[in-house]
Structure formats: C-alpha cells, structure tokens
Amino acid sequence: MRIAIFDVSHWHFPLYITALRDPGIEVIGISDSAAFAGPRFSELLDCKLYGSNDELMGQDFDFALVFSRHSDMAELAERLIAKGKPFLIEKPCGLRLEDVRRIRKLSEKHGVFVSVPFIQRVSDLADRLSPAAGFMPDGFQHLSFRFVVGSVNRYERNGCAWMLDKTLAGGGSMLNVGIHFIDLISDLTKSPITEVSGQVQIYRPDVTVDEQAVFTCRTAAGQIGVIETGYLYPSTADDQRDFAFSLSHRQSYIRGYADQFYAKSREQGKASATTIEYNTDEYYPVFLRRSWADLENGHPPVAGLLEAERALAVIEAGYRSAAKGGAPEVIDSTI
Structure with a gap:
C-alpha cells in the first residue's frame, strides 16, 4: 500500500511510525506546511519531502494520513474525497462542526473510506468495559474521566504553536483530549450525549484556547458523565499525564489510576485489581492498522x-455553555 502523509509536524505523527514500517507499506512522500519536522521524517522514512500539500496531492498513492492545522483539515479532506482516496484524518477533522458535517456528507456521497483515530475504541480499557466483559451499555450509571496533559509549552516546542490560537485550533484541552472521552461515553453507553454544561479556564494571557475544562454531560438514556481536562501537568518523558477514572455500573464500581484497573462487584462485594495499559500513545499504530484492515475487508471504520x-x-x-456561565446546552441527537 502506497501512503501519502500530509503535514508531519503534528505532535501525534511520530506515534504512527511503527505501523508505517510494516511489510507491504511504502510511504511515497510527506509534506510539512509548518516547515519544522519534515526533513527529519523524510530521512527516517526514506521518502521524498514535497514542497507543499498541493505537490503531494498530485502524486500516486493508495491511502493518506492527514495531520494539518484544524483550520486547514476540511479543505484537504474535500480534495482527497474528490480524488476518491481513502484516508485517516486526526480529530477534530475541521475547525467547526459545519466543516466536519460537510466532509462527512461528501464522503458518504462518494463512498470514500475515512477513519478518525478515537483510539480509546481500540484500547484495553474499552475491552475491559465491553459487553463481552459483562458490562452492558444500559448498565452504566455514572462515568467520570480526568485527563490532564502537559502545559501549552509543549506545542510550542513541537512546532505546533497554532494549537494555542482559537482561530486556527478551534479549542483547547477539551477539544484536543476530552473529545476522546466524549466519544468513549457514547460508545460505552450506546447512547448519544444530549445535554452538556461546561466550564473553562485560561491562564496564560497570550493563549486563546482552554487550558482547563470541565464538562458535565447527560446521555439520551439518562447516564451522567463528567470529563475534566487540562494543559496543567508537569509532564516529563517518563510521566506524561494525569489519567484517572471512576465508573458506576449496575454490575460493579470501577476505578482506574496509574496502571491499575480496580473493580468491586455489587453482588458479592468482592474487589479485584489488575494492571492495564492506559498509555494512549500505544494505540495509534493499532488504530491505523485496524483502519487498513477495515478498508481491505470492505468494513466501515471503527470510528469515522x-x-x-x-x-x-x-x-x-x-x-457555548461555558460562555454562558455553565448554563446547560441541548445537543441535537439525530445526527
């Protein structure tokens, strides 16, 4: 399979490299609009660095990966759809909801495969909380997730300072990391979120995206979920983030922190603790390989x-709720 990769300076791109070295995979070219990491990845992958996205778009390839600025994603996606090329595109896939809705409709109209790496769907955590593990969707009562990552400085160090500008990024910590748990809540409960109340906070005067956010959500089935995110953790290479969760299910109460998965049965009152891989970086190559397999087998993407x-x-x-002091906002669940 011949792969084209657009805008490799995105901080997530290195997480996919192990899959891109799989047998039968050939990276035919990359682009780097940020002019930051392109030469390094061109050498690492032994492929050509094209001078622009336009040049790369004109090449012959079978599958694309899109890592562009959020403000540029939808336009690039439209061009790939027009060419009939399947691709993976990083979330949020566009600057605004209307952008994502437009390219979703276009992809459906033209029958183009598009996957979006909501990597929690292929995680050990999702497996442990699945119906196969005894956790039926309608049994969830309350779901709470805290995911606090490194400071905004990390985006500047990685050549992605645009992530701190709302006009280019669309949002901050909740959009960037909280979106995974919004998707996970809907996936676990098999019920769309229909109401949300939000609070956000910005600390650096030159940053226009949320550095801290808390959303309280309610699903159509009545379950309540709380998601807390932030760019506040003193991140280091060996200790990158603060991740913890607690879930109430009619079968068990579950808690997680560090590498622990703790479940206490309601029926017997017995508790068990096991280790689990919570490092989300591990699941990006898993998701990419799953995307290729789904495409080859004619299946829809696990998330799109x-x-x-x-x-x-x-x-x-x-x-919108946060701008109104936390007043609840209703979401159209017919999407």
Missing part, C-alpha cells in the same frame, strides 16, 4: 467522520 461530527457537536455546545 460521523463519530467526529457527534463528538464535535458536544464540544461546541459545551463551549
């Missing part, structure tokens, strides 16, 4: 533009 559209609808409603 429809899931991105639904999650972004919650994000935008939560930001």
Whole structure:
C-alpha cells in the first residue's frame, strides 16, 4: 500500500511510525506546511519531502494520513474525497462542526473510506468495559474521566504553536483530549450525549484556547458523565499525564489510576485489581492498522467522520455553555 502523509509536524505523527514500517507499506512522500519536522521524517522514512500539500496531492498513492492545522483539515479532506482516496484524518477533522458535517456528507456521497483515530475504541480499557466483559451499555450509571496533559509549552516546542490560537485550533484541552472521552461515553453507553454544561479556564494571557475544562454531560438514556481536562501537568518523558477514572455500573464500581484497573462487584462485594495499559500513545499504530484492515475487508471504520461530527457537536455546545456561565446546552441527537 502506497501512503501519502500530509503535514508531519503534528505532535501525534511520530506515534504512527511503527505501523508505517510494516511489510507491504511504502510511504511515497510527506509534506510539512509548518516547515519544522519534515526533513527529519523524510530521512527516517526514506521518502521524498514535497514542497507543499498541493505537490503531494498530485502524486500516486493508495491511502493518506492527514495531520494539518484544524483550520486547514476540511479543505484537504474535500480534495482527497474528490480524488476518491481513502484516508485517516486526526480529530477534530475541521475547525467547526459545519466543516466536519460537510466532509462527512461528501464522503458518504462518494463512498470514500475515512477513519478518525478515537483510539480509546481500540484500547484495553474499552475491552475491559465491553459487553463481552459483562458490562452492558444500559448498565452504566455514572462515568467520570480526568485527563490532564502537559502545559501549552509543549506545542510550542513541537512546532505546533497554532494549537494555542482559537482561530486556527478551534479549542483547547477539551477539544484536543476530552473529545476522546466524549466519544468513549457514547460508545460505552450506546447512547448519544444530549445535554452538556461546561466550564473553562485560561491562564496564560497570550493563549486563546482552554487550558482547563470541565464538562458535565447527560446521555439520551439518562447516564451522567463528567470529563475534566487540562494543559496543567508537569509532564516529563517518563510521566506524561494525569489519567484517572471512576465508573458506576449496575454490575460493579470501577476505578482506574496509574496502571491499575480496580473493580468491586455489587453482588458479592468482592474487589479485584489488575494492571492495564492506559498509555494512549500505544494505540495509534493499532488504530491505523485496524483502519487498513477495515478498508481491505470492505468494513466501515471503527470510528469515522460521523463519530467526529457527534463528538464535535458536544464540544461546541459545551463551549457555548461555558460562555454562558455553565448554563446547560441541548445537543441535537439525530445526527
């Protein structure tokens, strides 16, 4: 399979490299609009660095990866759809909900495969909380997730300072990391989020995206979810983030922190603790390989533009709520 990769300076791109070295995979070229990391990855992948996205778009390839600025994503996606090229595109897939809705409709109209790496769907956590593990969707009562990552400085160090500008990024910590848990709540409960109340905070005067956010959500089935995110953790290479969760299910109460998965049964009152891989970086190559397998087998993606559209609808409603002091916002669940 011949792969084209657009805008490799995105901080997530290095997480996909192990999959891009799989047998039968050939990276035919990359682009780097940020002019930051392109030469290094060109050498690493032994491929050509094209001078622009336009030049790379004109090449012959079978599958594309899109890592562009959020403000540029939708236009690039439209061009790939027009060419009939399947691709993976990083969330949020566009600057606004209307952008994502437009490209979702276009991809459906033209039958183009598009996957969006909501990597929690292929995680050990999702497996442990699945119906196969005894956790039926209607049994969830309350779901709470805290995911606090490194400071905004990390985007500047990685050549992605645009992530701190709302006109280019669309949002901050909730859009960037909280969106995974918005999707996970809907996936676990099999019920769309229909109401959200949000609070956000910005600390640096030159930053225009949320450095801290808390969303309280309610699903159509009545379950309550709380998501807390932030760019506040003193991140280091060996200790990158603060991730913790607690879930109430009619079968068990579950808690997680560090590498622990703790479940206490309601029926017997017995508790068990096991280790689990919570480092989300591990799941990006897993998701990419799953995307290739789904495409080859004629299956829809495990997560795609429809899931991105639904999650972004919650994000935008939560930001509207925050602008109104936390007043609840209703989300159209018919998407």
